Amino acid sequence: MRRLYEKTLKRVFGYDAFREGQRDVIEAVADGQDVLAIMPTGAGKSLTFQLPSYIKNDGLTIIVSPLLSLIEDQMLHIRERGERGVARLTSMETLEEKQAILNHLKRYRFLYLSPEQLAVPHVTRALARTPIQMLVIDEAHCISQWGHEFRPEYARLGELRKQLGSPQCMAVTATAPEAVKKDIIEKLALFNPAQFVHSANRPEIRLIVERLLGEQKLPRLIELVRDVPKPAVVYTATRREAESLALSLDDALFYHGGMSTEDRRLVQSQFLRDEVAVMVCTSAFGMGVNKDNVRSVIHFQLPATLEAYMQEIGRAGRDGEAAFxxxxxxxxxxxxxxxxxxxxxxxxxxxxxxYFERENGTSLSHLPRLLRMNEEDPVFGLLKQMLSERTLAGAVDWVKERKRDRYRQLGQMIDYALIKTCRRDYLLRYFSEQPIDQEPCCDVCGPIAFPENEQVVSKNVTDWKHRLSRIFSFD
Structure with a gap:
């Protein structure tokens, strides 16, 4: 069997050897076990669920993925190696195209879709009538990150799995602390899963925090983007700020979820082809972006959680070379x-x-007007979900508890920015790992130099007047 793995790896994927950790995951999948695989970005997670399909060859592999860009990227790579048995069900297909796929499911080896598409009743019924080899949940941390409120279908994946006949299930992601791992296993109802947890550490990434006054941030960003190795990604919290910052920087484009699909594709394509050096974006950019030479990730605003921070900085240095x-x-x-x-x-x-209006007979369709909400607003969607699942007291308490949890996670991110001990140690402890010694590490452990001009960044940048005079000098 082991020789069969190598032969399939070479024949189908064109590789001579597995990357570290891939074989163990594949063997567990081939043995029919449920699997939770936490592997760093760039470790080849997709191969661990694609290769077993060629080994077992006894049904459809369904891959649930959160973003259209992620689905498009994986399908492109599958088709590039000559596989035609791959399809997708997303918001981009017409009803006729979707139905044609559902009518001929046995033609396909891989089917990609979002959790929302999987939850459509006639889609679930069609899949339940089809032999399913495995259900794969890609970027499984989203079950915990989004499943509670923003995309409730994530929280229903375990129930949907039962409707499909409880096929073998594999959950894969790049980062997940203990609480998130527990959430994934519970929500998906994984049975005694084989767990493969690789270190969250990315030794090639140098960690730097600069503490500034608010008015210093934009001038410092302009200088920093000029000096850091590129390509570079600049993350910020809002769409408006992404657009504004991109205008302030040289050779930069912006990307956010409010752009049209065509514009997002164009901008992403330009960045992937190194036609633009800097991408200024919200968290909408990242998953599914297969670019291994990103040298720097800069956060202009504080991310909401350490998990989000690790996911976003993990887009740098995927080629194993030094990144910042x-x-x-x-x-x-x-x-x-x-x-x-x-x-x-x-x-x-x-x-x-x-709750008062519903108890007095007001229809759901009239609530948005009464509450001055948009019917398509995710907040209204969350309210509808609570109306169907919780009592009034339960709904009020649940929102308070969720907000407390989110504030606690934000507090951990602030702690990371303020600590005076090793930043890498702090991150590794958060992910239940032991500290390690490495050089170079972070700005607390020693000065970090950018390779292009050997500018040294220290942990507290205090000479801001000098920087401002340099930026605005007319000499």
Whole structure:
């Protein structure tokens, strides 16, 4: 059997050897076990669920993925190696195209779809009538990150799996602390899963935090983008800021979820082909972007969680070469994330009005007008979900608990920005790993030099007047 793995690896994928950890995962999958695989970005997670399909060859492999860009990227690579038995069900296909796929499921080896598409009743019924080899949940951390509220279908994946006949299930992601691992196993109802947890450490990434005053951040970003190795990604919290910052930087484009699909594809394509050096973006950019030479990731605003931070800096250095993660932090930056958290949940008064109106016979269709909400607003979708699943007291308590949990996670991100001990140790402990010694490490452990001009970045940048005079000098 082991020789068969190597022969399939060479014949189908064109590789001579497995990367570290891939074979163990593949063997567990081939043995029919449920699997939870936490492997760093660039470790070849997709091969671990694609190769067993050629070994077992006894049904459809369904891959649930969160983003269209992620699905498009994986399908492109599958087709490039000559595999035609791959299809997708997304918002991009017409009803006729979707039905044609569902009518001929036995033609396909791989089917990609979002959790929302999997939850469509006639899709679930069609898949339940089809031999399924395995159900794969890609980027499985989203079950915990989004499944509670923003995309409730993630929380239903375990139930949907049962409707498909409880096929073998594999969950894969790049990062997951203990609480998230537990959430994934519980939500998917994984049975005694084989767990493969690789270190969250990315030794090639140098970790830097610069503490600044608020008015120093933009001038420092302009200087930093000029000096760091590129290609570079600059993350910020809002769409408006992504657009504004891109205009302030040289050779930069912006990317966010409010852009049209065509514009996002164009911008992403330009960045992938190295036609633009800097991408300024919200968290909408990243998953599914197969670019291994990103040299720097800069956070202009504080991410909401350490998991999000690790996912985003993990886009740098996928080729194993030196890369840099720089967080620009000013006191009060957390207020943006606090505002965003508050906006993601219905206010208590709106919850109480909604429950009162429903008890008095008001239809769901009339609630958005009464509450002055958009029917398509995710907050209203969350409110509808609570109305069907919780009592009034339960709904109020649940929102309070979720917001407390989100604030706690934000507090951990602030702690990372403020600590005076090794930043890498802090991240590894968060992911239940032991500290390690490595050089170079982070700005606390020693100065970090950018290779292009050997500019040294220290942990507290204080000479801001000098920097400002350089930026605005007319000499």
């Amino acid at each position: 993660a720089v967080l620009l932090y000013a006191d009060g930056d957390e207020r943006i994330q606090q505002f965003l958290i508050d906006q993601q949940y219905p206010k208590e008064k709106d919850i109480r009005v909604a």
